[in-house]
Amino acid sequence: MKTPIACGIDFGTSNSTVAIAGNGTKKLVPLEDNKTTLPSAIFFRPKMAPIFGRRAIAGYTEGDEGRFMRGLKKILGTSLMDDKTNIGGRAVPFTEILQTFIGHLKTSAENAAGMPIDNLVLGRPVHFHDGNEAADKKSQATLEKIARAAGFADIEFLYEPLAAAFAHEETVQDEKLSLVVDLGGGTSDFTVIRIARDKMGRADRKDDILSTFGVRIGGTTFDYRLSLKNFMPELGLGTQYRDLFDKDKILHAPTGVYFQLSDWAHVNFAQTPKAIQETLDIKRRSLAPEKIARLLTIQENHLGHALLGEVEKIKIDLTEAEAANAQFHKLGLDFEFPVTRREFESAIQDDVSRVMNAIDESLRRAGVKEKDIDLLVLTGGSTELPIINTLIQKKFPHAAISQGNKLDSVGLGLAYRAANIFQIN
Ligand SMILES: Nc1ncnc2c1ncn2[C@@H]1O[C@H](COP(=O)(O)OP(=O)(O)OP(=O)(O)O)[C@@H](O)[C@H]1O
Numbered sequence: 001m002k003t004p005i006a007c008g009i010d011f012g013t014s015n016s017t018v019a020i021a022g023n024g025t026k027k028l029v030p031l032e033d034n035k036t037t038l039p040s041a042i043f044f045r046p047k048m049a050p051i052f053g054r055r056a057i058a059g060y061t062e063g064d065e066g067r068f069m070r071g072l073k074k075i076l077g078t079s080l081m082d083d084k085t086n087i088g089g090r091a092v093p094f095t096e097i098l099q100t101f102i103g104h105l106k107t108s109a110e111n112a113a114g115m116p117i118d119n120l121v122l123g124r125p126v127h128f129h130d131g132n133e134a135a136d137k138k139s140q141a142t143l144e145k146i147a148r149a150a151g152f153a154d155i156e157f158l159y160e161p162l163a164a165a166f167a168h169e170e171t172v173q174d175e176k177l178s179l180v181v182d183l184g185g186g187t188s189d190f191t192v193i194r195i196a197r198d199k200m201g202r203a204d205r206k207d208d209i210l211s212t213f214g215v216r217i218g219g220t221t222f223d224y225r226l227s228l229k230n231f232m233p234e235l236g237l238g239t240q241y242r243d244l245f246d247k248d249k250i251l252h253a254p255t256g257v258y259f260q261l262s263d264w265a266h267v268n269f270a271q272t273p274k275a276i277q278e279t280l281d282i283k284r285r286s287l288a289p290e291k292i293a294r295l296l297t298i299q300e301n302h303l304g305h306a307l308l309g310e311v312e313k314i315k316i317d318l319t320e321a322e323a324a325n326a327q328f329h330k331l332g333l334d335f336e337f338p339v340t341r342r343e344f345e346s347a348i349q350d351d352v353s354r355v356m357n358a359i360d361e362s363l364r365r366a367g368v369k370e371k372d373i374d375l376l377v378l379t380g381g382s383t384e385l386p387i388i389n390t391l392i393q394k395k396f397p398h399a400a401i402s403q404g405n406k407l408d409s410v411g412l413g414l415a416y417r418a419a420n421i422f423q424i425n
């Protein structure tokens, strides 16, 4: 069935947006207090409807009872996707949690449209997983199933960087060979594409798309590195403890819990009764018990997401300033320490190199050189990082740069595509 309005959904690792096409326009939909972005976060409270986005983050941060989740796009295509998780005593499949979130986006689109919407263009990264075609296919198939279960009848996919290109097209008078760099929370995605205002209505753009490419590196990867380098040592990463039977034997504290606490999609695993029990056991024999006590406080009070939120905040502060002060004063925890931009940049240098190599690969696949690129479209929150922004601009000194609407260009572009595919004016 064809409804007169279709929508585009950019389900992002960190933020989601929705735009609708119909009645002669394409427009972003307000998702929370007139804001067009919604943090991809969900908070389940006992005996109440789940809440989303900033409200979910606030509920969790204020210490309300419940289960908080963020960054769930990253589990698509992993074994976790077939698992269930305990929410208020019920084993809930992860797919159902994603369906609840996508369903909420659908409702928001329908409220804005004033009618039901069946037709959807859903964004996807070029690669959900690096060099793993099976996991890529599985990720898209799972996402499609979830969107169908949420009530969409006709679902098409579009690479996120292509959507960003389409969203910018209206502002491009004469044809420009463009490189789109979309650095988000979970992935970095690229396309080399010819765009021009007068191409906008065309459904077939194959000849204009010279290459698409992507790698699984994004803002959450940078949070992970910063957390492990500067935050987790404050909770005992790298400390030692005594063997249970031979008191003279010194062992390294297990590291698994620190990796979980540094990864948005795995934080909850660090806060299970079993994980807490393990830390209690280490603490009794630790050579740095005060640090392990901090770890325990984080685990017992489910503060893992709050701590990772502080990591992300420091990362963003370091975009503006050369140094920032990490602080954690909560529920009996009281510690702070300085972090410099230089330290952060050294923690992510391998990732930055991989992003820059991926740009080279995108050009190579397109069969073009740096000097051929007329326009750089920088989108996604992580293009704000000074080191990346500077390196990219240096690489293309002659190219014009477009870097507005970094958090909602993909969503809007998906609605442009929806209008073309579903022939909606
Ligand atoms: N000023 C800033 N400096 C550095 N990083 C930033 C800044 N602002 C936002 N970010 C980061 O950008 C990321 C979010 O960007 P964006 O909303 O584009 O991602 P997404 O679309 O949700 O993810 P993806 O497309 O990978 O699924 C987060 O990791 C956030 O910390």
Ligand SMILES: [Mg+2]
Binding pocket: 012, 013, 160, 182, 184, 185, 380, 410
């Ligand atoms: Mg994105």
